[in-house]
Amino acid sequence: MRFLTILALGVTLGLAADSMARADTVAYHVGHDPKFVNIGFESEAEFETIIGTTNQARGRIDGDLAHGTGSVQLSVGVASLRTGIEMRDETLRAxxxxxxxxxxxxxxxxxxxxxxPDRKDAVRVTGDFTMHGVSRELTVTVSWKAIPAEAAARAGFPAGEWLKVSTEFDVSLSAHGVKLPAIAIGKVSDTWRVKLALFAGTAEPEHK
Amino acid sequence: MRRRLGGWALVAGAALGVLAPALAAAVDAAWGREVLPIAPHHTDVVALNRATWQLGEPVAEVYGLPARAPIRVIRPDPARLVVPEEDRTLVLLAVDRQAGENPLQARTLGVAARYAMLAGAALSAAGAAVRWLGRPRSVS
Structure with a gap:
């Protein structure tokens, strides 16, 4: 009988701890409005530094800011990438x-x-980065900043808690199965520097 | 006639080879400016970033996504230049790629001039060859 009591107490405490841990995790959504998303890539080419951007992304960040844990899923439409030259954008999508x-x-x-390590405002995120149908494991350091509700409201953000997230990392095109056309080899870098700055909010985007 | 054409090609090629890089250098010197291009944030986001910015944090990121390093641009639009109050030494150039903006980089001019120089050299060589092949030969 005493054993059963201890077991029940243990299970109850365990469930309570799990529930508390879950309570610390907040779900933030990405994709409310293009103005909250700024993603860029940079590539060196013979003629110029090519810079492209998109303001279209969708996803979700479940984060426990106090403990630096959580999960992330994010997706960007290839068709939304723009480099400032329409013909080049068409080539990129080809x-x-x-x-x-x-x-x-x-x-x-x-x-x-x-x-x-040594940073309270950042987490190390490891996951699968998929481009051109090929997934590669990627580890990035992601900086985050909780946005005070009144500051968000003053800037015209929708109600709810907001999180500012930023990171940057390199992506190899060839590692993702993108074979540069012969004419571009030696003239366009195989590596893109990707930068991301976005705001994620607790309110669900309207399109969901 | 062929020799005359060869002569013209020789001179035109030499002129192209000399003038193209000189012109590129002159344009760069007159209108080139080193700026840090940014993919600009929306004005609401800039307002929020400025309100929450703290001393020691990067400044360019307040206004947009910065390029890795400054780039020399020909005749950047003055209306698109941003000198942040937080760091007066920075000169940012807002470039909206989504709106089709792609300012001319000095490097592009330099590479074009290099290709023009090569084309000029090839033209000169072809002209010299035509002149040489068409030279009057003594009848023995």
Whole structure:
């Protein structure tokens, strides 16, 4: 009888601890409005530094800011990438490059989130980065900042809690199965520097 | 006639080879400016970033996504230049790629001039060859 009591107490305490841990995790949504998303990529080419951007992303961040844990899933439409030259954008979307028809999304799904060493405002996120239909494991340091509700309201953000997230990392095109056309080899870098700054809010986006 | 054409090609090629890089250098010197391009944030986001910015945090990121390093741009639009109050030494250039903006980089001019120089050299060589092949030969 005493054993059963102790077992029941243990299970109850365990469930309570789990429930408390879950309570600390907040779900933030990405994709309320293009103005909250700014994602860029940069590539060195013979003629110029090519810079492209998109303001279209969708996803979700479940974060426990106090403990530096959580999960992330994010996707970006290839068709939304713009470099400032329409003809170049069409080339980028074409089958020889990112093949937007066959692989319309670039995505990231986390597998592990842990506190970044020596930083309270960042986490290390490891997950699968998928581009051109090929997934590669990627580990990035992501900075975050909780936005005070009154500051968000003053700037015209929808009601709810807001989180500012930023990171940058390198992506190899060839590692994701993008074979540069012969004419571009040696003239365009195989590596893109990707930068991301976005705001995620607790209110669900209207399109969901 | 062929020799005359060869002569013209020789001179035109030499002129192209010399003038193209000189012109590129002159344009760069007259209108080139080193700026840090940014993919600008929406004005609401800039307002929020400025309100929550703290000393020691990067400044360019308040206004947009900055390029890795400053880039020399030809005739940047003055209306698109941003000198942040938080750091007066920075000169940011807001470039909205989504709106089709792509300012001319000095490097582009330099590479174009290099190709023009090569084309000029090839033209000169072809002209010299035509002149040489068409030279009057003594009848022995």
């Amino acid at each position: 089958p020889a490059w990112l093949d937007a028809t066959q692989f319309p999304e670039i995505g990231f799904v986390s597998k592990k989130v842990e506190p970044a």
